[in-house]
Amino acid sequence: MDETDDTRPRIAVIGGSGLYELLDQDSRIDVEIATPYGSPSGTITVGDFAGRRVAFVTRHGAGHALAPHEINYRANMWALASLGVRVVVSSSAVGGISTEVGIGGFVIPDQMLDRTTTRESSYSGEGLLIHLPFSDPFTPELVAIARDAVRTLGEEIPDFGTIAVIDGPRFSTRAESRVLRRDGADIINMTQYPEAALAQELGMGIVNLSFVTDSDAGETHDDAVDADTVLHRLSAAQPRIRAALAAIVAVIDPDYTPPRLVPEAVTRRILARPVVPAAAPAGECAGGGNTSAAEEVAR
Template identity: 40%
Template sequence: MTGWTLGIIGGSGLYEIEGLENVRSERVETPWGEPSGTFTIGEIAGVTLCFLPRHGKGHRIPPDAINFRANIDAFKRLGCTDLLSLSACGSLREDYAPGDFVLVDQYVDRTSGRERSFFGPGCVAHVGLADPVCPRLAGLAADAADAAGARTHRTGTYLAMQGPQFSTRAESYLYRQWGCDVIGMTNMPEARLAREAELPYASVCMVTDYDCWRRGEAAVDVQSILKVMHANTGKARRLVVALAKTLAALPRTPSPSGAETALDGAILTAPDARDAELMARLAAVAGRALAR
């Protein structure tokens, strides 16, 4: 066995992982409510994988109703050392074509009304998020995407929109002017919460469409997305297998992102002023730092 325990969040079209050994299912209770569903836990090449479909079985949870805090807390409770997000996205640039895979390294967060922090009144914390993605995990995932047969882009800025509707054309033109590369509905506040939980995080976004910025072409719709999604899903499953086999040969050392110690110096509330109930809720995600 290696030191890696990889959490995998499956997005649209990816609801199960193939090739797992010693498989079991587990429901995880969290103080933040119910996660998206039951976790599938198994091994590939001796590496433990914990898989959760972000939208639940049968894709029943819309982006704005996902309990991101419960999901991240549950991965932490399962002992995950690293977290890989897989999701569908739209492209905001010509050379990121449907069928391509993009390793996101930056975000512009346009979501609203979503719970975006584990902390709050009773315990205040401000983690650094300048570089929200673990470069080592992202690099290994990019190599695995190449091995899976995907055309891979190793950088990309993700515009996180609220949804559940797609963009207006004016919005799509604006996001392109901002320099964003892809657009989706689910990576935020997921990446923020992963950093607060001190979990190195990487995101593989699978391009399904060109949003609605291409003049003279039909805008994105669910049916056009589904046409591309099937092929992307097969590549994503092969990516997971290739990544697990790579991790099996690598001893795990701390992430160069510093994610595992993100809370050091981030918690401002003095120990004697912290709310006891909130401290209990934070036990899984922040217990290491709170015990200091």
């Protein structure tokens, strides 16, 4: 992508379930990016949103074709970092586990319980070992900024939020849900890990906007979540979700520099890794163009 430092996106939005379009149609540019880890979930779209130049990617791909365990998280985050992104604002549908979290509300989590077992969750390897400090899985300053921003819309945002992340794609059993509640989880999701860790290995800050669609397994059969319920409630809440994302993006300074949790030289080495050409037809792109984007960031 051939853009100057003034026009390259510094903020990225990752669309979760139900969020497939976001940017102003007149400003958008579709960018195909090959990465060292294969193809991202889909085309990265760059355009204007909430007064900022933003990169947007749909986590589950076109038509929600990718299950949570099939998402190429490393490719997605590498592609965003190669464009010069400094802040990732992700959106998610979540189940409410804690009785303090109600269906139809927002949570901006600050803590995480990783219960995934099968995912490539680090850029470590090829002679590079990364011990990421992860005591705060979401960037604390961005969490505080985002909570205040969404509250200006009249939304109630709790001052807490521990998200449990499971492999999926199946939902929890009632016993599993009770265990997660006992362990301190407030909400549950299938995609927030390893996104948060990978972003910070690449020097990007990250914050998540979670919309509570259900009560997970619930206490009775009638309370239990199903996919149709999640998608129906997400669809109805789209105007609120878009407004909340816009409020968050609008208050992030384009010059914001997130705290660096790994040495800059490590990030440079990751971004300098050779790309793997994408398979036709979904991700074909000139390898040289993507390599130069990564190299420009790495300089």
